[in-house]
Amino acid sequence: MRSPEALALLPPSVASARRVSVNVDSAGNRTLRLLGLVAVRELRLTWLLFAKEVRELLVSRALWSMVLISAPLVGFSFIQAVRMYSQSSSNAFRLPQLLPNVNPLDGIIIPTFGAVYLMNTFLLPFVAIRAIGNEKQTGALKIALQLPIGMNRLVGLKLAALAVGWCIALAPTLSALAIWALLLGGHLSVPELLTVLLGHALYAFVIAGVAFLAAAITESSATAAIVALSFTLGSWILEFAGSTGSGFLRAVASFSLSPALRGLERGLLGSPTALTLLVLGLGFVALSVVWLPPGVSRRQKLVRSGAVFGVAAQALLLVIQLPIFADVSENQRNSFNPADMRELRQMTKELKVNVNLAANDSRLADLDRNILSKLPRAMPHVTITYAETSTTSLFGGTSGANYGLTTYTYGGKQGVTRATTAREVLPLIEALDGRVVTPDPTTAYPGYPLVTSADAASVWFYALLPLLAVGGWWYSQRVPRLPTAVAGVPVARSATRLPWLSPYLPGVRRTALAVGGVFVAIQLIPYGRSHTNFAVAPPSAGPVLGVTDRYCPRTFAPGAESTMSLGAFRTQVTGMLGDLDSAQQALAANDALTLRAQYSQLAVAYAGVSKELAELYPVRCPRLLADRLDGDAVILVPATVNLTAAAAPIAALRAGLSGISTELSSRIQQASPDALVGNSAQTIDAPLVTGTPAWDGDRTSALAARTCAACHSNQPGWSWYANVAPVSWLVQHDVDAGRAVLNFSEWDRSQPAAAQLVASVQQGRMPPAYAGVVNSDLQLSDSERAELVSGFQTTFGRGARADAASVPASGSAILVATLGTLVAALGFALGRSGGLRILTASPSRTPRISARRMMQ
């Protein structure tokens, strides 16, 4: 039994708990009550210490310096990234096969987070070291160790406060992504973004742990900084050595920090990667807890460190043994086709891969990215070895006959290939086990091209954000309010320059906050974000749906692909265009017989290339098929050709095939006329333009592009303000309504408003007058209007359908009126209920703060 003195020496947290009144309560109830009081007390202590740590961080220069430096870093990375992304998008518009490469993850998110990587590596250590090193040097640690709080909690709360600081320092990066998504109209995949954020958070956690440990084991902050940076540089050297070395070095280098981060950046959320970083971070923090207390002997610290190493090693082994992966990338770049994944998982024997490529050979990077990085996740047992390719080796070198070959051995069978793509290698591997796998149909990744500029954001990153950082530091330097009892004589406030404004300042402040909050909140509403990112889709309704699978299959079994060359395919398409031109001439001459004959010729030629159309153009194939069905229904099926109804499907078919012909020409430029269609079909058909009108001249095309394309095409080209709600809602509404009835980018389908096009422009209904207020380019002068009308009359003539769906001329006006009515009604309701009083309340005096309230 403890002596009274010892009992009296319980930690103050328990000793200061309120006395429990002695009554008939059971011992159990009293114990529970006491435990509850203790828990409340401990939570309160934890909060007090956390608040103190955060406050110390906010008043220090270190954190705000980090924000100040990272703002222009992030800004430069982001603006450059948008510039290059726009360039890639422009190229992709001209060469649609490049569209899948226009990926916001690679083009925007990763480059922007590159600045976060630099911040984590070079700036965060100093902020972290300060949290511990400062206390050691000033003696605050000796006092902190005597507080009724354990070392674990002390270090944990410092880490938590550092996390708060890190989140503040992330503001420039998050603002960059907000600009991209909300102002520029760019696409952002939330799972991809969260995975990248997780990767950098875990990396920062490891760096913080290293910094804490360095501060704990060294005597000065300067030495700690050297130790921490040495660790990071050592990791970089290890990674570099692994990239140029082989075997053991490569294996060890795979455990360095950057490869782990890179995996997460690529959208691969894997337990070995994420949990390894987590274990490393926890291990370093645990070691800092072991080494920080000065009152523990070195021998004890070494013993405890050994225990930490042991636990961490066990945890790492466990993590490696139980790998769980999720490919969160939108284009599923980290995974094979689901059918291949299923089959490979069933191949339970060991697959040995021997790679005969030098470390600096770019083909190795391709092979690694396309095959080797994915195979271990697909198959249960994979061993990858790298043949000796050093030029100093007797049997190696890059000039041997076997150089470039990769050997796959499974179940006693072997396959050898120089190929580096999944399309070629996986059938070889699967064939070793006697399997033939037909890929599953998957949703094509469309790519998200966007031609825009973020140069205007340089003001934000180079001027406003740094000013905000300075402002944040300045604001945190304010003297806190003193309790009335200890405040003494109040400090006289200096007179304001505008005394008449003072009574209204609190109300103005509240109003500004409310309006600002609402403004930010409405930016998060998804509506209004899809007028810049647009991908043409196959038809979602109509009779074509019943025959799409038959005439436009999405997958082809290996060996069943087309063997037609690109050149031959283009010749067939050119022939079909000629047939359609002849059909249009016959239509103009009211010659039904010739029309039917030409159209029949087209149908025969179409049947001859239907496989090629399906293989190369999976999105356009159903659209063409729908036009064919419409055409067949009015030209081939009835006894008498419906000349009036024949014009639209012929025009649509012509526009669609013309687009395909243009795309084929660019493919042939990139490959060759002899390249086979079957080998060319890896790219994805996700065009923005599937057919355009055959303009009578450049002038008409230019005027239409300038004044009509904003709402009647798939390349609207709105400026950044069109992405700011509520303007974006109006723009989205007009664009959706405009595209639905007339779309100059999808001339391969029916255009309900084409018949009224001339009248709308002639009578001044189009373009709408309010559009010119938003953008002066959308206005037409009188002479331009006359030119455009004449051009439309020449271009379309009989080409447009007569069935009518008129564009609501005042669509946006109705929307504005509706919104305005809603706002007025809301204001009326708030006013009646007194809710607006909060915005106009008279200024109150500064509240008196008592010491009792200060102590609570």
Place this chain on the structure above:
Amino acid sequence: MAVAAQAAANVLLRVEGLRKEIGDSDILVDINFELYKGEILGLIGPNGAGKTTLMECLAGLRPRTAGTFYIGDDAPADWDPKGLMFYLPNNVAPYAELYTIEVLTFFGRVYDVDPRRWERIILDELSLQPVLRKRVNALSKGNMQRLLIALALMSPQPLLALDEPFDGLDLHQTRAMMSILRNLRAQSRTLLLCIHQLVDAERICDRVLLLSEGRIIGVGTLDELRAKTGLPSGSLEEIFLALT
């Protein structure tokens, strides 16, 4: 025996065989003493005698090479004196970038100090009102010392160990501080003071422990030390010189 038993019951802390080595150097050798409840024990000695090392070993801020600490009859194997003592080091400037009021508020909340007592410490006992709006790193040495003493006064532990509590204080402030420390003793708190100035130690301490080169050369009241050294009216300085 009854007196001895009563004396034993009054022992708050007993140190036996404390030894501290750093490398080949003996910093503390065979330190044995008792600390009685409600007394002010002065730790006296020249620079390098081991006073701070002794205090830090007691506070658990330095590992000891050998020795046992007793709280009553218990000798905890894992020495954790958080509940026993609050040690205020010398020459520290903690929480340098915070304001004085923030530090005082933080400690007041951590130790659940009664608001009236908190005000009394700040306004009456240590007169910190003029510097509440100043940052800690802008305080003069004397104001810093008063701030640190305020933190120590807020702590609830029965034993206060103060390293050079009068360092940086002028004459009036020193006398005021002595009055505060005597009040603490009157409230049954025990004080262990590491004092450089023998004159101040004579005025405030009930007993003194004389250290020289890591060893205790004398411990007891002034009268007991006078008797030991044969200096019936000798000052503490004369006694110390006689013992060394």
